[in-house]
Amino acid sequence: MQLIDGKEIARQIKAEIAAETAQIKNSGGKTPHLAAVLVGHDGGSETYVSHKVKACEECGFNSTLIRYENTVEEWELLEKIDELNRNADIDGFIVQLPLPGHISEQKIIEAIDFRKDVDGFHPVNVGRMAIGLPCFISATPAGILELLKRYKIETVGKHCVVLGRSNIVGKPVATLMMQKATPGDATVTVCHSRSKNLKEMCLQADIIIAALGQPGFLKASMVKKDVVVIDVGTTRIPSSQTKSGYRLVGDVLFDEVAPLASFITPVPGGVGPMTIVSLMKNTLLASKGEIY
Amino acid sequence: MQLIDGKEIARQIKAEIAAETAQIKNSGGKTPHLAAVLVGHDGGSETYVSHKVKACEECGFNSTLIRYENTVEEWELLEKIDELNRNADIDGFIVQLPLPGHISEQKIIEAIDFRKDVDGFHPVNVGRMAIGLPCFISATPAGILELLKRYKIETVGKHCVVLGRSNIVGKPVATLMMQKATPGDATVTVCHSRSKNLKEMCLQADIIIAALGQPGFLKASMVKKDVVVIDVGTTRIPSSQTKSGYRLVGDVLFDEVAPLASFITPVPGGVGPMTIVSLMKNTLLASKGEIY
Numbered sequence: 001m002q003l004i005d006g007k008e009i010a011r012q013i014k015a016e017i018a019a020e021t022a023q024i025k026n027s028g029g030k031t032p033h034l035a036a037v038l039v040g041h042d043g044g045s046e047t048y049v050s051h052k053v054k055a056c057e058e059c060g061f062n063s064t065l066i067r068y069e070n071t072v073e074e075w076e077l078l079e080k081i082d083e084l085n086r087n088a089d090i091d092g093f094i095v096q097l098p099l100p101g102h103i104s105e106q107k108i109i110e111a112i113d114f115r116k117d118v119d120g121f122h123p124v125n126v127g128r129m130a131i132g133l134p135c136f137i138s139a140t141p142a143g144i145l146e147l148l149k150r151y152k153i154e155t156v157g158k159h160c161v162v163l164g165r166s167n168i169v170g171k172p173v174a175t176l177m178m179q180k181a182t183p184g185d186a187t188v189t190v191c192h193s194r195s196k197n198l199k200e201m202c203l204q205a206d207i208i209i210a211a212l213g214q215p216g217f218l219k220a221s222m223v224k225k226d227v228v229v230i231d232v233g234t235t236r237i238p239s240s241q242t243k244s245g246y247r248l249v250g251d252v253l254f255d256e257v258a259p260l261a262s263f264i265t266p267v268p269g270g271v272g273p274m275t276i277v278s279l280m281k282n283t284l285l286a287s288k289g290e291i292y
Numbered sequence: 293m294q295l296i297d298g299k300e301i302a303r304q305i306k307a308e309i310a311a312e313t314a315q316i317k318n319s320g321g322k323t324p325h326l327a328a329v330l331v332g333h334d335g336g337s338e339t340y341v342s343h344k345v346k347a348c349e350e351c352g353f354n355s356t357l358i359r360y361e362n363t364v365e366e367w368e369l370l371e372k373i374d375e376l377n378r379n380a381d382i383d384g385f386i387v388q389l390p391l392p393g394h395i396s397e398q399k400i401i402e403a404i405d406f407r408k409d410v411d412g413f414h415p416v417n418v419g420r421m422a423i424g425l426p427c428f429i430s431a432t433p434a435g436i437l438e439l440l441k442r443y444k445i446e447t448v449g450k451h452c453v454v455l456g457r458s459n460i461v462g463k464p465v466a467t468l469m470m471q472k473a474t475p476g477d478a479t480v481t482v483c484h485s486r487s488k489n490l491k492e493m494c495l496q497a498d499i500i501i502a503a504l505g506q507p508g509f510l511k512a513s514m515v516k517k518d519v520v521v522i523d524v525g526t527t528r529i530p531s532s533q534t535k536s537g538y539r540l541v542g543d544v545l546f547d548e549v550a551p552l553a554s555f556i557t558p559v560p561g562g563v564g565p566m567t568i569v570s571l572m573k574n575t576l577l578a579s580k581g582e583i584y
Binding site: 106122123124125126127128130131132133156157158159165167171172174175178179180185186187188189190191192194195196197198201 | 418482484
């Protein structure tokens with residue numbers, strides 16, 4: 001069994017991005033600039049955004065954090081988005097989700113110029129990804145593919161079972177895994193809450209991408225020997241043993257499944273750290289004008 | 293075994309659309325108007341477009357056919373698209389594919405205002421479909437789902453195997469079949485040219501949607517009893533027994549597979565006739581402003 005060390009891969013990629021950024025700056029090029037809009041004070045969102053700002057520093061990017069209270073009106077956000085769309089110095093920006101209930105997340109997402117949509121949530125980017133055109137691919141699916149690539153995990157003709165059909169993980173990662181590409185070219189099955197025979201399906205899988213958000217869902221009895229397991233689950237569970245008062249648990253019963261797996265991601269330290277470098281990669285691509 | 297009569301369902305839906313259109317016109321509403329751009333004189337394209345124009349008549353729509361020779365320049369088409377985008381009387385329009393090699397199909401598709409893209413090929417429509425938002429769904433996937441619906445074929449929790457991963461059939465129909473919707477909510481596997489164990493996968497399927505374009509690919513030995521078979525294959529084969537000099541053959545060895553199936557579509561007369569009514573439906577939706 002080989003552990004897929006997302007933290008180490010993320011460190012390597014950040015170093016690569018930092019090196020390229022330094023070179024761009026040295027030759028008089030533009031410093032990539034990411035803006036993040038944060039509404040309210042949700043603990044998770046605060047943490048994610050601060051990690052993103054820190055990653056920008058590590059990569060040599062400029063970053064701008066724009067904060068609003070929970071009481072912000074939708075039109076105020078839309079006005080800010082319009083301003084960011086038109087600000088030539090901002091290469092890409094994100095609006096951290098979730099947003100308060102009185103604001104339509106979909107309206108906000110669609111207001112972002114797709115050429116600056118480094119989160120890859122705008123329909124144009126989702127559609128172009130499905131078609132197989134250059135686009136901003138959203139962070140988690142991109143991070144998963146990068147891990148498979150860096151660990152040289154064979155995907156061609158393999159049976160990849162995706163657990164979960166969310167818009168931000170299950171569906172896009174399934175689309176990418178079936179694409180004529182490397183990684184990709186896999187036979188892909190998407191299972192979800194309404195699936196029957198889920199266990200039988202998992203038992204056939206060469207690669208399992210678990211993105212259900214159900215702690216410990218995937219057990220040893222559900223996988224075959226030498227399976228590749230990518231655990232996208234990140235459920236917060238209260239814990240007295242951490243400073244933050246919680247710990248992250250994945251969808252996979254790691255201790256049970258790991259001995260059977262050929263490759264497996266831990267939680268934390270697997271897919272998680274990759275999502276932020278995917279965002280950094282998209283910001284660099286945006287800055288270089290390589291997608292649009 | 294029950295034959296899925298696409299021709300009859302298409303006739304019913306056209307009658308429904310015609311009735312609704314008549315009502316709209318009687319109450320002083322706008323007559324739906326579809327425009328089609330046809331480049332060159334490809335036999336298949338000529339046939340498809342003439343069927344579309346005829347369907348418009350049957351539904352009570354206005355239609356406009358715009359023809360160009362094969363030598364048309366890309367900019368001329370783009371100019372025409374711009375004109376159609378701005379023409380308030382045109383509710384939707386299509387550019388019949390394929391186009392000559394010197395014209396970028398993708399550029400043409402993306403030039404169409406997505407609010408008039410009744411073919412559903414624009415990235416915005418592809419993306420919105422993937423996300424599960426209201427959009428124009430492309431004709432073949434929409435036609436397949438309509439057949440499943442009209443024949444009340446159970447899809448929830450069923451294992452649906454899609455053969456083929458094209459942008460116009462395989463990928464979108466897979467996305468729709470896994471969606472939280474009816475029809476939908478199926479466990480979906482997408483197989484393609486690089487898949488191993490394709491036969492084993494088909495043997496597990498409750499529903500098979502064959503869209504490979506390989507005549508007679510699906511044989512009796514590859515399906516289980518009571519499978520539902522949707523045959524999207526339409527390969528033209530020379531024939532001395534038809535007026536046109538060719539006949540259409542599907543991906544399924546119908547005579548062998550039909551006795552095992554609970555439901556099956558014939559070729560021709562199955563999915564084919566549904567594609568045009570999907571286009572009519574989208575045009576009516578566009579005219580009523582129900583999507584955008």
